Amino acid sequence: MVVALASRVYSAFAPPKVEKRKDGAIRFGVLGAAKIAPMALITPAQSHPEVIVQAVAARDRSRAEEFAKKHGIPEVRNSYQELLDDPNIDAIFIPLPNSLHYEWAVRSIRAGKHVLLEKPSCNTSAEANILFNLPELTQSPNPPVILEAFHNRFHPAVRKFLSFIEPEHVVHVHTDSMVSWWLVNKDNIEFSYKMGGGSMMALGTYNFAMLRMIFGSEPVECVSCDVGVLGDGIHDQCDADFRAKFRFPNGGIGEAETTLRGSLLWKPSEARVTHGEVVVPDKSLPDTQEKVRTREVTLHGFIHAIIWHRIDVKDSFVVRNKKDGQPVSKWVESNSYKAYSFAEAGGKEFEGVAGEAWWMSYRYQLEAFVNRIKGRETQFWVDGQDSINQMKMLDMAYEKSGLGLRPTSEFR
Incomplete structure (x- = not known):
């Protein structure tokens, strides 16, 4: 039992790395060098063939560079907006402080990016009402996907x-x-x-x-x-x-x-x-x-x-x-x-x-997020x-x- 526990937890935090698909992989940009980012996205992405964590931006570029080097992220951007403006980035992960979730989720959606948004999604329900009813989420043929990252709900x-x-x-x-x-x-x-x-x-x-x-x-x-x-x-x-x-x-x-x-x-x-x-x-x-x-x-x-x-x-x-x-x-x-x-x-x-x-649970969540972007069936969703x-x-x-x-x- 102890051996099984140790093996499971070790594999969760040091998962097998898989070959990334050359066509159709979802390239993520990370807003902020947050402590939660490795567990919530970077580590789970290692075992997903359709996910590449491509770039990171932080308020302090030197901090972003240090974060990128530590976690094997290829690119660093000078600002959050510069990351959103990058046409090679498909999805944005937002692990910023709660008060910044709403603004940068709105900006990301308006930039045409899919959004994986740390919980709580916003500071208030007034913000949530605006965010999740943005016209961009319904008015285009292939609208952006947004998910509040309640990872445990996918386990x-x-x-x-x-x-x-x-x-x-x-x-x-x-x-x-x-x-x-x-x-x-x-x-x-x-x-x-x-x-x-x-x-x-x-x-x-x-x-x-x-x-x-x-x-x-x-x-x-x-x-x-x-x-x-x-x-x-x-x-x-x-x-x-x-x-x-x-x-x-x-x-x-x-x-x-x-x-x-x-x-x-x-x-x-x-x-x-x-x-x-x-x-x-x-x-x-x-x-x-x-x-x-x-x-x-x-x-x-x-x-x-x-x-x-x-x-x-x-x-x-x-x-x-x-x-x-x-x-x-x-x-x-x-x-x-x-x-x-x-x-x-x-x-x-x-x-x-x-x-x-x-x-x-973060890996199960990432699987659902990718499937939703790809138009596949998702058994569970928020x-x-x-x-x-x-x-x-x-x-x-x-x-x-x-x-x-x-x-x-x-x-x-």
């Missing part, structure tokens, strides 16, 4: 987990995620209000997306949102941690909590789903009895499933008399699952979906309306918290 573990859930019967969901305190300095962009910082923007947005997928709908109300700040008088508009509660259309409650100042030891993210009672047909029972089931489904590690994850399914059954509800018998059935590839996930809905056990709804949920929480929305860009 087999998340999809296998969702296959055990019946949204209409969900009554409660708990989600949590964390970053250890020593990984995030107070001077990082996560604590910069002007840059769109905050734990909800940095990490909690994953929790929110999980809630929306689990309920299969949008929240109707943010019941509460309690936040903690550093309290130094400088970074107090940014939540260092939060705990939010949402009500969904079926009456179910979804909870999310995140901290950027967690304990020394890392705890995998968790999504725990509780279903209400469901009558299960059973022809072996007399007409006077019925069998009911309640289910709890937990996914440990919903953000970075490649490192480790486990799906626990606990079904509690009761056979009872219909007349008085008295139980006749009770039992519990528990099973655990893992799914590092769609072949391992099983099920007809996963048949034919590409992937290897060592693919990290469309523009989905991204708009995601930002509406973030707005809802920030308004309830009292911190207010993140700054909205004046760029149009």
Whole structure:
């Protein structure tokens, strides 16, 4: 087991390099020498025959040159705009600070480039409404493709987990995620209000997306949102941690909590789903009895499933008399699952979906992004309306918290 884990993780971060196709390869330009770029694009691209990371631009050319040399990127541009103006660049990856996502995504779309946009897509839903409804996205025969990079939503573990859930019967969901305190300095962009910082923007947005997928709908109300700040008088508009509660259309409650100042030891993210009672047909029972089931489904590690994850399914059954509800018998059935590839996930809905056990979620995401650009079928996707709804949920929480929305860009 340890050997398999080590082999999988090693291959994920040092994947086999494949020969690039001479014709039809998608050439990426990267805006900014961001820390996330290697894991989110550069490393996954090594094993994709149709992806070439061609160029990078940063505010400081020397920094871009250093980044390019370190990661084997052939070309460096003097500015972001110069990269967008390059006719040999097909797609743009935007891992910039949150407050710059909207402007440079709009500029990229208007330059005719496909866009892989780090999450959260924007600072506010107002920005998202403009971005994902740009006329350029629908008015040309082959419009640009834009994807908010919710990488974990493309991983087999998340999809296998969702296959055990019946949204209409969900009554409660708990989600949590964390970053250890020593990984995030107070001077990082996560604590910069002007840059769109905050734990909800940095990490909690994953929790929110999980809630929306689990309920299969949008929240109707943010019941509460309690936040903690550093309290130094400088970074107090940014939540260092939060705990939010949402009500969904079926009456179910979804909870999310995140901290950027967690304990020394890392705890995998968790999504725990509780279903209400469901009558299960059973022809072996007399007409006077019925069998009911309640289910709890937990996914440990919903953000970075490649490192480790486990799906626990606990079904509690009761056979009872219909007349008085008295139980006749009770039992519990528990099973655990893992799914590092769609072949391992099983099920007809996963048949034919590409992937290897060592693919990290970013690699699955890149596969879908390329397939969408090439006009191929994509089993899973995050469309523009989905991204708009995601930002509406973030707005809802920030308004309830009292911190207010993140700054909205004046760029149009």
